[in-house]
Amino acid sequence: MTYQRLTREQMAARVARDIPEGAYVNLGIGLPTLVSNYLPKDREIILHSENGLLGMGPTPLAGEEDEDLINAGKQPVTLLAGGSYFHHGDSFAMMRGGHLDICVLGAFQVSADGDLANWHTGAPDAIPAVGGAMDLAIGAKQVLVMMEHQTKQGDSKIVPQCTYPLTGIGCVDRIYTDLAVLDVTAEGLVVHEMIAGLSFDELQAVTAVPLISDFQKKDA
Amino acid sequence: MINKIVESLQAAVANIHDGATVMIGGFGNAGMPAALIDALIEQGARELTIVNNNAGNGETGLAALLKAKRVRKIICSFPRQADSQVFDALYRAGEIELELTPQGNLAERIRAAGAGIGGFFSPTGYGTLLAEGKETRVIDGRHYVLESPIHADFALIKALRADRWGNLVYRKTARNFGPVMAMAARCTVAQVSDIVELGGLDPEAIITPGIFVQRVVQVGQAGRAMESK
Numbered sequence: 001m002t003y004q005r006l007t008r009e010q011m012a013a014r015v016a017r018d019i020p021e022g023a024y025v026n027l028g029i030g031l032p033t034l035v036s037n038y039l040p041k042d043r044e045i046i047l048h049s050e051n052g053l054l055g056m057g058p059t060p061l062a063g064e065e066d067e068d069l070i071n072a073g074k075q076p077v078t079l080l081a082g083g084s085y086f087h088h089g090d091s092f093a094m095m096r097g098g099h100l101d102i103c104v105l106g107a108f109q110v111s112a113d114g115d116l117a118n119w120h121t122g123a124p125d126a127i128p129a130v131g132g133a134m135d136l137a138i139g140a141k142q143v144l145v146m147m148e149h150q151t152k153q154g155d156s157k158i159v160p161q162c163t164y165p166l167t168g169i170g171c172v173d174r175i176y177t178d179l180a181v182l183d184v185t186a187e188g189l190v191v192h193e194m195i196a197g198l199s200f201d202e203l204q205a206v207t208a209v210p211l212i213s214d215f216q217k218k219d220a
Numbered sequence: 221m222i223n224k225i226v227e228s229l230q231a232a233v234a235n236i237h238d239g240a241t242v243m244i245g246g247f248g249n250a251g252m253p254a255a256l257i258d259a260l261i262e263q264g265a266r267e268l269t270i271v272n273n274n275a276g277n278g279e280t281g282l283a284a285l286l287k288a289k290r291v292r293k294i295i296c297s298f299p300r301q302a303d304s305q306v307f308d309a310l311y312r313a314g315e316i317e318l319e320l321t322p323q324g325n326l327a328e329r330i331r332a333a334g335a336g337i338g339g340f341f342s343p344t345g346y347g348t349l350l351a352e353g354k355e356t357r358v359i360d361g362r363h364y365v366l367e368s369p370i371h372a373d374f375a376l377i378k379a380l381r382a383d384r385w386g387n388l389v390y391r392k393t394a395r396n397f398g399p400v401m402a403m404a405a406r407c408t409v410a411q412v413s414d415i416v417e418l419g420g421l422d423p424e425a426i427i428t429p430g431i432f433v434q435r436v437v438q439v440g441q442a443g444r445a446m447e448s449k
Contacts, residue, residue, distance in 0.1 A: 049393075050323065050324075051247045051250070051393050051396055052247075052393045052395055052396050053392075053393055066392065067249060067250060068250050068251070068391045068392040068393060068394040069250075069392045069393055070247075070248065070250050070393055074247070074248040074249075074250075079392075085390075085392055085393060085395055086395070087327075087395050087396060087397070087398065087399040087400055087427070088247075088273075088323070088324075088326075088327035088396050088397050088400060089327045089328060089330075089331040089399070089400045091324075091327070092323065092324030092327050092328065095324060096324055096328075096342065096343065096344060120349070125312075126300075127299060127300040127307075127308060127311055127312075127318075128299075128300070128318075128320050128349075129297070129298045129299050129300035129301070129320070130297055130298065130320060130321075130322050130323070130350065131273075131297050131298040131322075131323050132297070132322070132323040132324060133322070134322040134324075134325075134344045134345045134348060134350065135322050135323055135324035135325070135344045138343050138344055138346075139324070139344070165348065165349050166347055166348045166349075167348065168346075168347070168348070169346065169347040169348075169363075
């Protein structure tokens with residue numbers, strides 16, 4: 001069988017499909033930001049940006065940018081009707097206090113136990129910068145990771161133990177890659193979904209931890 | 221009569237001493253009190269400890285303060301950015317100390333100082349490099365890290381509007397760290413666009429009550445619309 005990996009846009013559309021009506025959601029910087037372009041129009045979903053707004057709207061039209069209205073990536077955004085502004089203390093209380101339903105984060109690596117590494121390569125000459133990554137990792141009812149399945153060198157980004165510095169321990173609930181959707185469970189990583197044309201064995205061959213197929217789990 | 225309004229930027233940053241801890245509001249350029257930072261550069265205080273979310277962007281504002289070699293240490297969450305070249309060079313040369321703290325812990329450490337809290341247990345960062353050496357505790361089955369308050373001698377913040385009692389309202393996401401920093405400093409200085417008569421601010425809409433503010437300086441209405449690039 002042959003298969004075509006999902007593009008970044010297709011991954012974003014796939015994540016967006018799983019975000020339910022009424023959810024309060026934070027989309028991390030980078031790949032997760034694309035998810036906002038694919039949120040179903042018939043659902044009311046409220047986006048949180050940790051610099052201090054709820055009800056974030058799309059990019060403003062050219063010429064209508066406002067330097068006082070930006071998102072966590074410091075890009076100009078808009079505010080939807082019903083949106084609100086608040087200070088940083090309240091904004092992170094929304095996370096840490098468990099009020100956000102979902103956050104979607106990018107990652108360098110995720111371990112089989114749901115440990116997340118996404119803030120620092122650990123390279124000796126790298127200047128560390130963490131921002132809200134650690135707060136987000138532990139601060140939503142559901143933490144979804146969105147990343148390519150493998151590095152550009154072909155290494156599995158799903159690993160037995162993260163080798164990059166950790167962002168959070170056991171915090172990831174579900175992983176969306178360009179090959180599959182995987183759930184982090186007490187028994188291990190369960191394959192929830194694979195792209196068309198990809199076999200379980202092919203997926204296992206490019207994944208550095210043992211996978212459990214949804215089918216096997218049901219049989220067990 | 222209480223009047224916290226000062227007539228000049230020089231008066232607004234007067235007596236910031238060498239070695240002071242100075243909180244500076246803003247998230248990137250939104251809410252950054254650029255006029256107060258420029259006045260601080262001119263004023264000349266050195267060996268400062270700066271608390272800000274970032275470590276300067278481009279060559280102006282906080283980056284200019286760093287470039288003038290006035291900062292000994294910075295406490296922040298996100299120093300490295302595409303345009304943080306001034307900080308990057310100082311850091312690589314070993315000329316500035318960095319205390320990196322997760323963004324939410326930074327906000328809460330500042331808030332805790334303002335609220336008289338001696339420390340708090342946060343789940344953020346548990347098990348990571350940024351919790352190394354810190355006391356931890358399991359509370360109701362969850363792991364927490366003991367975080368300490370951050371007090372400051374001065375806070376320089378930007379708000380939209382004030383009255384002579386120092387009551388403040390902000391503008392959009394420029395609010396960010398302003399309210400918590402105002403609480404945490406012994407002397408909070410607010411740069412504002414407008415000053416109104418007492419009673420001119422809706423009491424239901426005042427975000428920072430004047431008890432947290434010691435000086436207000438008006439700097440005009442510049443900089444609301446972003447210039448197209």
